[in-house]
Amino acid sequence: MIEVDVSLAQGAFTVEAAFTGGAGITALFGPSGSGKTTLIHLIAGLRRPDRGRVRVDGRDLVDTGAGLFVPPHRRRIGLVFQDAQLFPHLTVRQNLLYGRAFAPRAERRIDLSPVVDALGIGHLLGRRPATLSGGERQRVAFGRALLASPRLLLMDEPLASLDGARKAEVLPLIERLRDGFGIPIVYVSHAVEEVARLAATVVVLREGRVAAAGPPNVVLHGAATGAGGRFEVASVLEGAAGPADEAYLLTPVAHPAGTVWLTGRVGPPGRRLRVVIRGTDVALSRRPPEGLTIRTVLSGTVSSIASGDGPLAIVEVVLAGGDGLAAVVTRKAVDDLGLAPGAGVHALVKTVALDERPLSG
Amino acid sequence: MELSDEAWTAIWLSMRIASVATLASLPFGIAVALLLARARFPGRTLVDGLVHLPLVMPPVVTGYVLLLLFGRRGPIGSFLEETFGIVLSFRWTGAALAAAVMGFPLMVRAIRLSIEAVDRRLETAAGSLGAGPAAVFFTVTLPLAVPGILTGAVLAFAKALGEFGATITFVSNIPGETRTIAAAIYTLTQTPGGDAEALALAAVATAIALAALVASELLQRRAGRVVAG
Numbered sequence: 323m324i325e326v327d328v329s330l331a332q333g334a335f336t337v338e339a340a341f342t343g344g345a346g347i348t349a350l351f352g353p354s355g356s357g358k359t360t361l362i363h364l365i366a367g368l369r370r371p372d373r374g375r376v377r378v379d380g381r382d383l384v385d386t387g388a389g390l391f392v393p394p395h396r397r398r399i400g401l402v403f404q405d406a407q408l409f410p411h412l413t414v415r416q417n418l419l420y421g422r423a424f425a426p427r428a429e430r431r432i433d434l435s436p437v438v439d440a441l442g443i444g445h446l447l448g449r450r451p452a453t454l455s456g457g458e459r460q461r462v463a464f465g466r467a468l469l470a471s472p473r474l475l476l477m478d479e480p481l482a483s484l485d486g487a488r489k490a491e492v493l494p495l496i497e498r499l500r501d502g503f504g505i506p507i508v509y510v511s512h513a514v515e516e517v518a519r520l521a522a523t524v525v526v527l528r529e530g531r532v533a534a535a536g537p538p539n540v541v542l543h544g545a546a547t548g549a550g551g552r553f554e555v556a557s558v559l560e561g562a563a564g565p566a567d568e569a570y571l572l573t574p575v576a577h578p579a580g581t582v583w584l585t586g587r588v589g590p591p592g593r594r595l596r597v598v599i600r601g602t603d604v605a606l607s608r609r610p611p612e613g614l615t616i617r618t619v620l621s622g623t624v625s626s627i628a629s630g631d632g633p634l635a636i637v638e639v640v641l642a643g644g645d646g647l648a649a650v651v652t653r654k655a656v657d658d659l660g661l662a663p664g665a666g667v668h669a670l671v672k673t674v675a676l677d678e679r680p681l682s683g
Numbered sequence: 684m685e686l687s688d689e690a691w692t693a694i695w696l697s698m699r700i701a702s703v704a705t706l707a708s709l710p711f712g713i714a715v716a717l718l719l720a721r722a723r724f725p726g727r728t729l730v731d732g733l734v735h736l737p738l739v740m741p742p743v744v745t746g747y748v749l750l751l752l753f754g755r756r757g758p759i760g761s762f763l764e765e766t767f768g769i770v771l772s773f774r775w776t777g778a779a780l781a782a783a784v785m786g787f788p789l790m791v792r793a794i795r796l797s798i799e800a801v802d803r804r805l806e807t808a809a810g811s812l813g814a815g816p817a818a819v820f821f822t823v824t825l826p827l828a829v830p831g832i833l834t835g836a837v838l839a840f841a842k843a844l845g846e847f848g849a850t851i852t853f854v855s856n857i858p859g860e861t862r863t864i865a866a867a868i869y870t871l872t873q874t875p876g877g878d879a880e881a882l883a884l885a886a887v888a889t890a891i892a893l894a895a896l897v898a899s900e901l902l903q904r905r906a907g908r909v910v911a912g
Contacts, residue, residue: 395815
């Protein structure tokens with residue numbers, strides 16, 4: 323359990339945010355400059371708030387009213403950065419065990435071998451950080467933070483410096499850590515797929531303030547209208563996995579509005595899944611489409627259209643079954659097709675990211 | 684040619700003085716380097732200037748200041764003698780002090796640069812893992828600064844080995860007590876027929892300095908390998 327209510331002025335920019343997070347992952351989500359990293363620094367104790375308090379596990383770490391400020395090394399909060407920040411003069415094993423030596427004996431809940439197994443780094447123990455790949459380093463960094471048996475883990479864009487393939491490798495590991503070691507995690511990211519996939523609670527930040535907070539399928543739906551970048555409109559749908567099509571290596575996900583096709587085998591059949599759909603990957607058609615390569619077609623009704631003077635508009639669609647889906651289309655298309663609230667549409671979805679988190683978790 | 688007993692005495696004395704000067708000043712050098720690299724306090728520029736003073740002042744002046752301060756009638760010298768029975772003036776220990784003071788700016792400079800080069804985010808990481816400031820220093824900052832500390836020590840040792848002006852002013856040129864290689868060479872050049880031995884001693888001094896440089900290079904390469912993996 324983490325409770326944060328802080329404000330800090332830095333020049334013209336003020337961070338003024340309050341949120342609480344429970345078990346599992348609490349994601350701080352927002353465009354660059356929205357104050358995510360400042361919040362992480364305030365929780366870790368690397369910066370002092372002008373006003374406010376930070377509580378972790380019922381223990382006050384900062385309370386400006388009472389003049390309380392626990393220094394970083396007494397907070398027992400683990401940090402994982404964008405680059406792994408391993409100690410270059412120590413071996414992987416020494417890096418992993420570094421924090422353990424400082425943890426009070428009674429609080430050393432986490433042992434080396436389960437961490438090494440969960441992260442698959444047993445073969446690296448004797449090596450030095452300089453000889454590791456980026457993905458390997460990040461795994462060791464996760465392990466090092468865990469082995470200090472922290473009360474809370476802060477992860478500041480831990481995947482940002484990894485390429486797509488490495489990301490796909492490390493994401494499941496974060497899930498394994500989340501589920502296997504029971505340490506609450508605050509996770510900073512501006513990648514919607516990561517957040518939708520990992521988080522139990524999403525705190526959306528904009529210009530230093532909390533714009534929205536709640537479960538990902540509620541908060542992320544059409545949450546973001548940031549200008550460009552990786553911070554985009556996205557929707558989260560839930561459905562049940564069907565048996566994989568072995569001939570084409572596809573897995574259907576049954577949704578009341580239609581079948582969502584995922585690439586690869588996603589099992590087991592019957593499992594409830596959460597899928598993430600970017601607004602820019604959605605096209606709309608007034609008629610049932612024919613002769614298209616797109617396999618995922620969902621039917622629904624336009625509920626609202628947001629547009630300004632720019633070329634793009636965000637069309638909100640209520641799908642059969644009640645889930646919302648946001649589509650980013652050109653304003654011209656809205657006019658040409660005569661789209662308006664109440665219009666029936668078919669949403670064509672090009673690519674879908676999978677959120678593998680069990681929905682009960 | 685055969686070196687005389689006096690020459691050998693001067694060589695061993697020089698080695699002893701330079702070693703003691705380097706080792707005794709190293710903790711202070713690291714502390715001052717850390718202070719200058721990291722701390723922000725009023726008077727920091729003054730400390731920086733004081734540390735560098737021996738580098739720019741005539742060595743004779745440094746020696747004279749040492750004599751005024753650490754001489755038996757000087758404020759620090761008389762205190763040391765009355766309280767601890769330590770006498771520095773005209774003793775080899777005084778020569779070590781003079782050598783340490785002269786080598787100090789070089790030592791501090793090298794160590795400070797290497798501390799400044801340590802990635803502070805590593806220290807942040809260590810803190811998040813529960814290490815307090817002292818533990819961070821001894822387990823992260825200091826090990827990563829080892830190459831610079833070695834460089835600083837070798838520079839100070841070489842400087843101490845060759846120190847002449849401050850030493851001869853502070854502790855004079857007493858055979859067997861304060862006559863170092865440099866003082867011995869000077870004495871020989873002032874003595875009729877001493878040229879040959881002066882040349883031999885000069886060769887020895889050069890050889891020792893070169894050996895120190897090579898040793899530090901090897902050590903640093905090893906330390907660099909450790910840090911770079």
